[in-house]
Amino acid sequence: MQWEVVIGLETHVQLSTHSKIFSGAPRQFGDAPNTNACFIDMALPGSLPVLNRGAVERAIRFGLAIDAKVANHSVFDRKNYFYPDLPKGYQISQFELPVVVGGKLTFAVEPKKGDPYMKTINLTRAHLEEDAGKSIHGLVQGSSGIDLNRAGTPLLEIVTEPELRSSAEAVGYARALHALVVWLGISDGNMQEGNFRCDANVSVRPAGSTEFGTRCEIKNLNSFRFLQEAIDFEVRRQIELIEDGGKVVQATRLYDPDKGETRQMRTKEDSMDYRYFPDPDLLPLTISDEWIARVKDEMPELPHELRARMAKDFGLSDYDASILTASRDIADYYLGVAEAAPDKKIAANWVMGEVSAAVNQTEGMSFAEAPVAPAVLAxxxxxxxDGTINQKGAKEVFAAVWAGEGTDVDAVIEAKGLKQISDAGALEAIIDEVLRDNAKSVEEFRAGKEKAFNALVGQCMKKTRGKANPAQVNELLRKKLG
Known part of the structure; x- marks a missing residue:
């Protein structure tokens, strides 16, 4: 039987405010346990929440970026569950009336097999909520502790429609969403610190069916690699279970990267199990049209807008433009090169190729820190x-500048003797010598063997130690061969 995979993602994005969503406590990562928790985060009697305006503004910015409806009226609810790291016994979230409704996101997909492609999916909603604290186990043998530093950190939970059909599509979406929230400046996006965490709802159904299968939710996936691995394993597990006569049980699961498998944490609750009701300590959130308009005026050029401009002005494909807008750093670097480069497409190829490879080989480096500045690459x-150097020579110059051997391109070319031989007289003399020494290849070419011509070009390049202008060599050689 052929199976279709159905995936929906819920992504928790920590917002880049200075303080928490309902208190004035700082939200920085890595401080000593419980040093950033105030009386509101600890749920001391009589403490009341006050909404952080900066968190709301970041939600508005996100809603505008995905072409969603930003609600003029939304409500905060209490989501009731009882974990040690949730001192109130409930989480303040939004349920029936979220701040952002709808929207869509377009992204590049790179499947394991087949060509890359673009996909657009619909988003269901994005709502504001507070994060929980963190349980810490094993500091002392046999004991556990609670760190409330993270409690109350502002989150924007972003929910997709179940329109993703593979782990590659899920990763493509997650990468694009991560790039967008960082681009907008609403989140640091640091996955190691838990600023961007995905929950994947995964189910399978017979190909062609319109009914959804039973889903399982894989929680807290904080890397793109783990997201792909977890989904791939869960898909295999569900298909094997069904084909062996079993049934998938709706459950919350965790991914174990050491074993490469998911394991059940608890059976999955439904919304009614959380006993949502409006929080009586918080007024409904009212966002005026004037506020939305002001945020819109302050928005940067968005990735999809820049992609469209790159396609129109530079002639780039949708896929190339999507790669070059994968982050603000990459986009700024490419635009800096394209401003002075004679060919925008060749500039794109270099940024996606040589520059990207060099940046990725240096741990922790961003495009903004690349030793070869955009103007130098241009x-x-x-x-x-202009024919001064060929592709091979250009790569040598790039490597030399990257290694710190100078930023004056012409000086590097001179120092390394990379200037092409473009003098027609000098090239004709070399070609005559090659033709005299390779009579057999000349005969083969004249007998119709095109490979012989390539062999003669190779000999010319060898004679000049790669410094001959290849286009001129080709032109002069064909002329001499008649």
Missing amino acids: KILARIA
Whole structure:
């Protein structure tokens, strides 16, 4: 039987406010346990929450970026559950009336097999809520502790429709969403610190069916690799279970990266189990049209807008433009190169190729920190265009500048003797010598063997130690061969 995978993602994005969503306590990561928890975070009797305006503004910004409806009226609810790291016994969240409704996101997908493609999916909602604290186990053998530093950290929970059909699509969406929230400045996006965590709802159904299968939710996936691995395992597990005559049980599961498998944490609750009701300590949230308009005026150029501009002005494909807008750093770097580069498409190829490879080989480096500045790369590309150096020489110049051997492109070219031989007289003399020494290849070419021509070009390049202008060599050689 053929199976179809159905995936929906819920992503918890920590917002980049200075203080927490309902208190003035700081929200920085890594401080000593319980040093950033105030009386509101600890739920001391009589403490009342006060909504952080900055968190609301970040939610508005996100809603505008995904072309969603930003609600003029929304409500905070109490979501009741009883964990040691939730001192109130409930989480303040939003249920029936969230701050952001609908929206869509377009992203690039790179499947394991087949060509990359673009996909657009619909979002259900995005709502504001507070994070819980953290249980810490094993500090002292046999004991557990509670750290409330994270309690009350502002979250934007972003929920998709169940329109993802593979782990590759889930990762493509998650990467695009991560890039967007960082681009907008609403989150640091630091996955190691838990600023961007995904829950994947996974089910399978017979291909062609319109009924949804029983879903399982995999919680707290904080890396793109773990997201893909967890979904792939869960899909295999569910298919094997059904084909062996079993039934999938709705459950919450955790992913164990050491074993490469998911395991059941608890049977899955439904919304009624949380006994949602409006929080009586918080007034309904009212967002005026004027406030939305002001936020809209302050918005940066969005990734999809920049992609459209790159396609229109630079002639780039949707896929290339999506790669170059994967982060603000990459986009700024490319735009800096394209501003002075003679060919925008060649500039894109270099940024996605040579520059990206060099950046990725240096742990922790961003495009903004690349030793080859955009203006310097544009100068290298200009020297290819005017025939001063060839592609091979350009890569040597790039490597030299990256290694700190100077930023004056022309000086590096001179120092390394990379200037192409473009003098027609000098090239003709070399070609005559090659033709004299390779009579057999000349005969084979004249007999119709095109490979022989390539062999003659290779000999010319060898004679000049790769410094000959390949286009000129080709032109002069064909002319001499008649």
